[in-house]
Amino acid sequence: MFKEWQGLNKGPWSETIDVRDFIMSNYTPYDEDERFLLGPSAKTMTLWEKCEDLLKKEASSGGVLAIDTDRVAKINSHEPGFIDRENEVILGLQTDEPLKRGVNLYGGLRMAKDACSAYGQKLNPDIDRFFSEHRKTHNDGVFSVYSEEIKLLRKHRLLTGLPDGYGRGRIIGDYRRVALYGVDYLISNKKEDIKHITEMNEETIRMREEVYEQIKALEDLKVMASSYGFDVSRPAENAREAVQWLYLAYLGVVKEQNGAAMSIGRNTAFLDIFIERDIKNNLITESEAQELIDQFIIKLRMVRELRTPDYNLLFAGDPLWITEVLGGMNLDGNHMVTKTTYRFLNSLSNLGTAPEPNMTILWSEKLPECFKRYCSKLSIRTSALQYENDDLMRDYYGDDYGIACCVSGMRVGKEMQFFGARCNIAKLLLVALNGGQEELQGIQVLPKTTVYPAKVLDYNEVYARFQDYLDNLCKHYVNTMNIIHYMHDKYDYERLEMSLHDSDVKRYMAFGIAGLSVLVDSLSAIKHAKVTPIFKDGLIVDFEIDGSYPAYGNDDDRADIIAKDIVELTIKTLKKYKTYRDSEHTLSVLTITSNVEYGKYTGNTPDGRRAKTPFAPGANPYNGRDTSGAIASMNSVCKIPYSSCRDGISYTVTLTPTLLGKEEDQRKEILTGLLDGYFQSYGHHINVNVLHRDNLLDAMENPDKYPNLTIRVSGYAVKFNSLTREQQLDVINRTFHGRL
Amino acid sequence: MKGYVSSIESFSALDGPGARSVIFLQGCPLRCFYCHNPETWEAKGGKLLESSEIINKVSRNIKFIKKNGGVTVSGGEPTMQIDFLRELLQGFKALGLHTAIDTSGYVSIEDIKKVVEFTDLFIVDIKHIDSDVCEKITGNNNESMFALLKYLEDERKDVWLRSVLLPGLTDSEEYIADISSYVQSLSNVQRFELLPCHDLAANKYKDLGLNNRLSEYAKYDIKTLQKIKVRYNELLGEKVVI
Numbered sequence: 001m002f003k004e005w006q007g008l009n010k011g012p013w014s015e016t017i018d019v020r021d022f023i024m025s026n027y028t029p030y031d032e033d034e035r036f037l038l039g040p041s042a043k044t045m046t047l048w049e050k051c052e053d054l055l056k057k058e059a060s061s062g063g064v065l066a067i068d069t070d071r072v073a074k075i076n077s078h079e080p081g082f083i084d085r086e087n088e089v090i091l092g093l094q095t096d097e098p099l100k101r102g103v104n105l106y107g108g109l110r111m112a113k114d115a116c117s118a119y120g121q122k123l124n125p126d127i128d129r130f131f132s133e134h135r136k137t138h139n140d141g142v143f144s145v146y147s148e149e150i151k152l153l154r155k156h157r158l159l160t161g162l163p164d165g166y167g168r169g170r171i172i173g174d175y176r177r178v179a180l181y182g183v184d185y186l187i188s189n190k191k192e193d194i195k196h197i198t199e200m201n202e203e204t205i206r207m208r209e210e211v212y213e214q215i216k217a218l219e220d221l222k223v224m225a226s227s228y229g230f231d232v233s234r235p236a237e238n239a240r241e242a243v244q245w246l247y248l249a250y251l252g253v254v255k256e257q258n259g260a261a262m263s264i265g266r267n268t269a270f271l272d273i274f275i276e277r278d279i280k281n282n283l284i285t286e287s288e289a290q291e292l293i294d295q296f297i298i299k300l301r302m303v304r305e306l307r308t309p310d311y312n313l314l315f316a317g318d319p320l321w322i323t324e325v326l327g328g329m330n331l332d333g334n335h336m337v338t339k340t341t342y343r344f345l346n347s348l349s350n351l352g353t354a355p356e357p358n359m360t361i362l363w364s365e366k367l368p369e370c371f372k373r374y375c376s377k378l379s380i381r382t383s384a385l386q387y388e389n390d391d392l393m394r395d396y397y398g399d400d401y402g403i404a405c406c407v408s409g410m411r412v413g414k415e416m417q418f419f420g421a422r423c424n425i426a427k428l429l430l431v432a433l434n435g436g437q438e439e440l441q442g443i444q445v446l447p448k449t450t451v452y453p454a455k456v457l458d459y460n461e462v463y464a465r466f467q468d469y470l471d472n473l474c475k476h477y478v479n480t481m482n483i484i485h486y487m488h489d490k491y492d493y494e495r496l497e498m499s500l501h502d503s504d505v506k507r508y509m510a511f512g513i514a515g516l517s518v519l520v521d522s523l524s525a526i527k528h529a530k531v532t533p534i535f536k537d538g539l540i541v542d543f544e545i546d547g548s549y550p551a552y553g554n555d556d557d558r559a560d561i562i563a564k565d566i567v568e569l570t571i572k573t574l575k576k577y578k579t580y581r582d583s584e585h586t587l588s589v590l591t592i593t594s595n596v597e598y599g600k601y602t603g604n605t606p607d608g609r610r611a612k613t614p615f616a617p618g619a620n621p622y623n624g625r626d627t628s629g630a631i632a633s634m635n636s637v638c639k640i641p642y643s644s645c646r647d648g649i650s651y652t653v654t655l656t657p658t659l660l661g662k663e664e665d666q667r668k669e670i671l672t673g674l675l676d677g678y679f680q681s682y683g684h685h686i687n688v689n690v691l692h693r694d695n696l697l698d699a700m701e702n703p704d705k706y707p708n709l710t711i712r713v714s715g716y717a718v719k720f721n722s723l724t725r726e727q728q729l730d731v732i733n734r735t736f737h738g739r740l
Numbered sequence: 741m742k743g744y745v746s747s748i749e750s751f752s753a754l755d756g757p758g759a760r761s762v763i764f765l766q767g768c769p770l771r772c773f774y775c776h777n778p779e780t781w782e783a784k785g786g787k788l789l790e791s792s793e794i795i796n797k798v799s800r801n802i803k804f805i806k807k808n809g810g811v812t813v814s815g816g817e818p819t820m821q822i823d824f825l826r827e828l829l830q831g832f833k834a835l836g837l838h839t840a841i842d843t844s845g846y847v848s849i850e851d852i853k854k855v856v857e858f859t860d861l862f863i864v865d866i867k868h869i870d871s872d873v874c875e876k877i878t879g880n881n882n883e884s885m886f887a888l889l890k891y892l893e894d895e896r897k898d899v900w901l902r903s904v905l906l907p908g909l910t911d912s913e914e915y916i917a918d919i920s921s922y923v924q925s926l927s928n929v930q931r932f933e934l935l936p937c938h939d940l941a942a943n944k945y946k947d948l949g950l951n952n953r954l955s956e957y958a959k960y961d962i963k964t965l966q967k968i969k970v971r972y973n974e975l976l977g978e979k980v981v982i
Contacts, residue, residue: 632751633750635800663981677801677804677805680803737751
């Protein structure tokens, strides 16, 4: 029992680490609308102006402002940094200067060096030499074990975007634990956790070593906090400390971990308890409460990692996926919208639109109507929000889960995942038709069988071939993931992030597929039209399509059921192969912006898509083929079962404002209704863009006119200006649901 | 029974209240020079579909359209296929959906009686209140439109009226005053929509090889539209939308 807990309802949480119980025993649902919200404070405005200048400088310096090449980034590698000490309410930066990036080396030395040189810098030769000679990295580990088969599949883009040269990310520390319990309590719990382990075998030894590393990281966190003048060994005693402690815990993680997606979890009901207690005791005003949240968000918007330009091709716009989930319901049937949920969203108005943090609304039919309408209003104005189905996920993850990256659900502090990028199943079809050779160069990438003969493609024959090759691919895919995560645990363990989890954590292994709509339309074409292969030097390189076929995206079961069959087949096949650390296989249909890149390495497909052109993102229907309107398109996506795709099904819809109605009030209503309908139809995720195509075309030519134009791509938000021209064109070519 | 269908749009917020699915039927007796859907003119164009097939398709959208929206049958002139229209509306009502038809009013009372019990809302496009001008715009006079509106008032049916803004034809001070006083005289008009003409269907005309007679008309600027709207608001109040 800590003195900092005065005025809080006690319960199981006060005896053992149980943040969920703390929240449920103390939070106040807020049923009303946004009218109580206030604008930014003077301090916030001054600070944000300075940040905006820095962000402009960063953009004009090719996307990276500065790199500290002389230090290996760790929790305590840098002295405290400030942006504008006078006006900063929440303190802490990753390095000693804002937007200066640290170099993380444990993931891979070569990647880090490439990243430095891509921005005209050079890693300090002493560090380079030391790591080359004395320190094996995750990347070294993986490549010392990869089989020739895996290397081929990787090289020819059947397996893509694998986290074998960069931090895997997709782990959410329960940063709230630091604020609620203080670090000392967490350390004593960790010590307790391993005390009972007496039998020493490979598994328990590894666990003891990991927990030891976790404790060291927590000690480091205390040192880092005290360099800013904070004592995080004890719990936070007020709202300002709660935000500060929580941020410092997150900061410690992003200082030394360059993970692909660094979500922040589910924090607004938690923070709301501290804020409401302070407001009740007249310790802070509403304006100060908003200031805390705005300043917290400013800090999140300034987080940076050093990545190579190659990485940017897959995940464009320098994203961190600082995903915060908002709303949702609890298991007692009460909604979890608080005033602080509104305050968090209000930062979009106070600071302007930005891609980070990645605000994710957990939608339930039973959320208060005024909250739904507020979200719709913000979507229409900013296109910065994504929505996920709480009524669907609550059954699997309870009521204290977060979203890692874009769509990956997990209980905060209790579950983590091994991120597995994705395999290209559209390309796999071409490999299957070519008897295991990839279609662009004729390289044998999977076991050799016959090339499909010169006759009309028979659906059953093609499907059987595909099934065989999928099995082969899945076997290698699971092996690849096992290697990657074995090595990541060994050489680049996320010690601070994992210290903010229960020691007996549950693990998922998250596989993914890219090219779903291309594969489905291809199979639909083979089934419903007449498709004949065209050969060149004995290789099938193109197809002649005679007749028309139903395309996925028009609520036509003839095509949509194929999509359902494919995901069910894929997860079933993956599950045949055993995973590292007995993690649970999951599957996602998500591409981020990599749909452009995967398309580039895939030949002509039987649906009529031309070689090298982009796939549709995530679970989207192929661009322009969903011609029956937005509801029909949504209905098709909703047929992909979440039970087979537990790692998420990403759908991005682009609506023109006029499609939603003539007036703002009507547009809010209509969008709210669309979201209700989509989620009641068991849709899992939706990115909502409300945009005119003309604005995007104009923004391509005149980027200066649209410095903050933010759009949702598969699972996250990016500034439109940070996309490559190819990616911009891909976005513009997507289906815009509109009307004359 | 089967009917000729131009297209089915699963989602629209512009064809009646709330989110709606819209069925565009083939065939129109009029040839309005500003028509946006010239592909629907031919009575036997489009696809020949069974009414149950369409009802089935719309039923899949229920989660989106049942709460505040519904379904609208538009065209073409949907009443051209009155028996088919009746089957559709009857089917939609059986699903518990709000129904609307979007008509030019070029329909006999005898025909409209076949569908009135299954139609919650009539969206009627007033082409022009002057019969001669109406004939110039559409190729037909406006007598049946006025008769329809009279009948719908007697039947106490909800009505939304539409007027396409055409420079020099339907936007003069005098015209606005005349049409407003007519609208004012009807007790069952909930909404009065102004649709500024635009040339966005130019490609359709080109594709169909038709002469696009609208292209000579200028587009409205925001200021002019605001002025027109203000004037309408003075006369008809809040039911006017643009």
